[in-house]
Amino acid sequence: MSPVTEYRRERSPGVVTFQWTAEDNEGDRELIAAGTCPVCQCPMRRSFGPVQPLVSKGGFLGRRQDPGPEPWTTSCRCESYHQPRPANARGCGALLSLAPPPASLTGGS
């Protein structure tokens, strides 16, 4: 067991390259980024909702507003128990910039 990193809400510098996969979820395509958090070194996974730009109601809640070439951001979502952590938070608090998924995954179908 490695020592557990303290929870810290902080942007991690640089862009992290994660492994992207696409999963079809009842007709909607979900993009999954999986990799190792560079701050706490835990494996983590983050799924992004369908990349359709418009949602008829509810706006962009939980979705990426403007899919494009910019890095995608996520907070750390690892399963480890980093302290001192707010009750509703997950991961180690790191804010990560992810290299965007390959065009083959985001290209329309």
Ligand SMILES: [Zn+2]
């Ligand atoms: Zn962690």
Ligand SMILES: [Zn+2]
């Ligand atoms: Zn982390």
